[in-house]
Amino acid sequence: MQRRPVTPDSAKNRKVAILSALLVASMVGLAYASVPLYRIFCQVTGFGGTTQRAEAAPEKTAERHMTIRFDANTAPSLPWIFEPVQRSLDVKVGAENFAYYRATNTSDHTITGSAVFNVAPDTAGAYFNKIECFCFTEQTLKPGQSVEMPVSFFIDPAIMDDHGMDKVLTITLSYTFYPVDKPDSVSSSGKTSTETNLN
Template sequence: MSQLRQTATPFVSRLYAATKLSRISPKARPSPSQTRLASSSDVQEAYQARIRQRQSARNRSLLFYTSAVIVVTLGASYAAVPLYRAFCSATGFGGTPMTNTKPTADRLGAVPHNRRIKVHFNADTSDVLPWSFTPQQKFVSILPGETALAFYTAKNEGKEDIIGIATYNVTPAKIAPYFAKVECFCFEEQKLAAGEEVDMPLFFFIDKDFIEDPTMRDIDDVVLSYTFFKARRTGKGHLVPDAPIEVVEAASGFADYELAKQAHDDTKTSDATAA
């Protein structure tokens, strides 16, 4: 019996040790519900991130349009002419072609197998400016991304030296953000001696993004209009057209906006009060 007990003891010890080891819990694994919860949490976090991104985009748009309202309101006042010009040139607002841009190589170069856009040229002068002002070409046909060079001719028909200033716009107005002018004579001092005649170059292109915009599909013809005014300087030294603001607004494609009319009324009231 003693011998049997001695033989059984090691076996029982080994069995006990094996049983004890089997009681050790394996590494905890997430339950299916926990896995679903984690997955749901990831989706919710991604959704919230997308919402935050959209809200950020809306906030930027709101800031842009708020700035537009402020600048447009100021735009009717000649004291804010530089600010208004910069805004219009940078955004293409009010039919103003974009000039505040430096085209990079990837933006230039004609896009083949695309329809050509016919750009027509128009020229006008104010009643008090004794200049003749005409485009040297009636139109040019260009592809998106293709640069074009055009010329206007101005001649001082008066008997004294005169400083002129030109405003400009394109129609239809919605193409303005894509109509980029690399070099032009707009909003710059143009002094002509009595009887002097000069050629004024215009270097421009239609941005390639024009092709991707579905609202541009109906545009085959564009009219680029320049109007020359006799210039004067304000009390702050800004060079502005010497003409009624309604006339300047119409020549700049700005008169169609209600904000401009309201700002014009406010300007007239302010001038009357100051007088």
């Protein structure tokens, strides 16, 4: 049985097929990587109101004061009452502050939730730093259980050097809780929350 001779056209077609397969594989890989890359981009730049994370507040504070408002939302599929304990705080730029949110499971079964967050205006995300937050981990509530969940934060004094932020006097910190289908095996709610039973 004779082999067909390799013609220039067949070699060209094979090369195109290999390049196409590599392109498809690259696109699939990029699709999987795009979410974490976008998340990293948002965390670094504050894009879309994404807040920053810090180990500690700076040693020096500024004389500027700002009002922080607190907003709470839940997904329609999550039977929790979720609300800020305080509606707003007057804070000093650079100083560490503490705020609390309260969540109550109104259902008859244990539910794990996870909170997503942002700040408004979006441009404030680059200067809003969280040190500790209930949103860093999943929260599990038993039926009728209520918890108070802390968040510690500060406004980066670098905001003083951004003249585009001079007229921003109020920042709104907003959270939305969603149910988690497959919760982590270890819940952190006992570590970060003050628990009360409604039953």
